[in-house]
Amino acid sequence: MTEQDPSADSDYVPRTLATRFTDSDRDRALERYIGTVLRQQRVERDLTIADVAGLAGLSRGMVSKIENGQVATSLDSLARLTEALGITFSQLFRDYDSPEGGAQLVKAGDGLEVVRRGTRKGHTYHLLAYNRGHQRNFEPFLISMDDESEAFPTFQHEGMQFIHMLTGEIEYRHGKHVYTLEAGDSFTFDARVPHGPERLVTVPLRFLAITVFDDGD
Structure with a gap:
């Protein structure tokens, strides 16, 4: 079997790199996703990290690390954060694993x-x-x-x-x-x-x- 030509597809990933996508990589992707959603929800509600930390009973440092995907979040901490933000678990994970969709934007004059x-x-x-x-x-x-x-x-x-x-x-x-x-x-x-x-x-x-x-x- 011949190796796939990288120039044929911009999404091509060499086989040696693809095999390195481990459970820890998926965990980090999930942590980043959770952090991004929590941060978006906080900003939409015009709350500071200190506000959310106080409502959730967590330290400001921990909330900041969770928002930046730097730590694995326990279910207890997630429950506290979602309650503080007024959202449910289903809302938090609604878009996780959603298809990327392959959207394409061509700016004016760039066709x-x-x-x-x-x-x-x-x-x-x-x-x-x-x-x-x-x-x-x-x-x-x-x-x-x-x-x-x-x-x-x-x-x-x-x-x-x-x-x-x-x-x-x-x-x-x-x-x-x-x-x-x-x-x-x-x-x-x-x-x-x-x-x-x-x-x-x-x-x-x-x-x-x-x-x-x-x-x-």
Whole structure:
């Protein structure tokens, strides 16, 4: 069996490191989680460490260590702290072991610029989300155009496509029909039918184009 290529997956962990994840590592993760939740609950209630320590009958040093995940917390101490904060054990552990979800944030202006076949200068695609798995579910692009004289290729690919106009006006062809899209308009179509910009009416022009793929695409 060949070793996995680390460059193929940003979440890749070498086998030698993965085997070192022990019970003590999980214990520390749990301690950090408990400390984080207790601190958040305390701050939300505008309480100081001294306030919570007094209500729970614990030392300020102990409360501080618990919040920072530096000590293993006994059930008695946890019961005292949750009572002092007015929360239950179920609320404390509600989000523990919840899936991470794979959320992805692309800040304004940080989208990956992609050169599409047949496009020219003045016509840019910014990819707003990057596929991390083996299956491509959707592709969202922010497309900018500012050259009225540009000639556009015809596109044809799998999936359904959704366009939402942000600025400008464009005549957009889908099959045998041409549609006029203005700022605020939304347009959804089968991307397997030949499509693409027919004429830029008002520039600069920006729109979101999201392609959603079927499971088999």
